Amino acid sequence: MSSSLPNLNNSDAQSVGTSVAGAAPTFSPLYQQIKALITQRLESGEWKPGELIPSEVELGNRFKVSQGTVRKAIDELAAENLVVRRQGKGTFVATHHETHAQFRFLRLTADTDGPQRAENKIIEVKRVRAPAEVARQLDMKSGDSVIFIKRVKSFNGVPTILEEIWLPGLIFKGLTAERLMEYKGPLYGLFETEFGTRMIRAEEQIRAVGADPESAELLGVPPQTPLLSVDRASFTYGDKPVEMRRGLYLTLNHHYQSELN
Template sequence: MSSAPTTLPNNNAAGSAGGATPSPTFSPLYQQIKALITRSLQSGEWRPGELIPSEVELATRFKVSQGTVRKAIDELSAENLVVRRQGKGTFVATHHEARAQFRFLRLKPDVGEPLYPDNTIIDAKRLRAPADIARQLDIKTGDSVVFLKRMQSFDGAPTILEELWLPGTIFKGLSVERVLQYKGPMYALLETEFGTQMIRAVENIKAVVADQVTADLLQLPLNTPLLSVTRVSFTYGDKPVEVRRSYYVTNNHHYRNELN
């Protein structure tokens, strides 16, 4: 691989309309290396939790400097695709690690350290995708989806009520029985058995009040204030693979996000 930046065509519509020659867009070399490493992650060359080659080995493989590789890995680490461990090397991120679960679970206790929730499945079935869910998952209305409804409790107190929709074609072998017997994080199950990692998510948050059904399940009075969070999670290639709608009880918790 050449160490010179790759020149990509500029698809700017305004430039094309005037008949002028498109201006070249330059991709920095470290971004090219980052894309190649990401491709290897996506293809499964290095599995979640595995050690990836050292910076020196990757520099030799791609015929670039170690500094270029380091900059690429810096960005991958910042995006939580890999994890650096002092004295051990760089590992593929996995949802089996505590840090991964708390990365997506943003509800924190007002006092004390974050705890792992106890999960109770209320409903699990396959059904046809409603139009709004299909749009968010980039599938057709009526396509098969896996639907889950579950409660997450902290110290025995129901705290999060959520509904999840997963594309049926991607998670074809996900049975209701498997969901019911699995006790770990849902994302860890999807990673282990289907090779699907959640890379990033987009959330919409607003304040609502509990209707009767929600209030009963969360053991709250009718019209109790709740935090409503709708999440769309994406895997490699920016492919949406989950829609999640959650209701958070914030009597003893708060939603925390760190902005950089």
């Protein structure tokens, strides 16, 4: 099988050939094998965020499969927000710098229509040893180095979210308070551009809490004001956890919106 794939490298041939005609079949549909190969290219950086990827015809020729097989693979990648189709232009690697993607992981929506001017106030940035729970969530050893960020996000001048963020120190080496304060784009866009780490998906746990004195002061509300506490674990390619985030959401003028399919 591999000899019939002249445009693939050895790993490509092995990935497709073993599953399709090898002695130990994986029973994975061909389009899913092609999806895995394309994902490997995205992870390796062959096609960078925001870049146009080869056409379905080109990919079909490269992997020696039909255009329909490639299309089905790309359909799934698009559904998972790894790529973006643009009518008449082609398929592009998704990026957190796109306007529609900046709030993909933030489901807090204003109760009224109109522009929402977002601002971030950095409270604290420091390198610390990972507490046991953080280490577990990030698949690290307890005591490994992590970057801790504490900030307040305001919308139209109203403090609305208090966040505590933990990041693996090795991956985000060089991330400083000064860099965060001078950066005006989305935080995940910074991670993507400067640290080569793209958030692919996230898991959240949500509960109702009352504001403790410190949180109340930072959000400008009375103690015990009802808040949504949102614990988020974010993952990059290969389902590798690369961020733990805890947010306290003030819902006086906003609501949490989630689409269920």
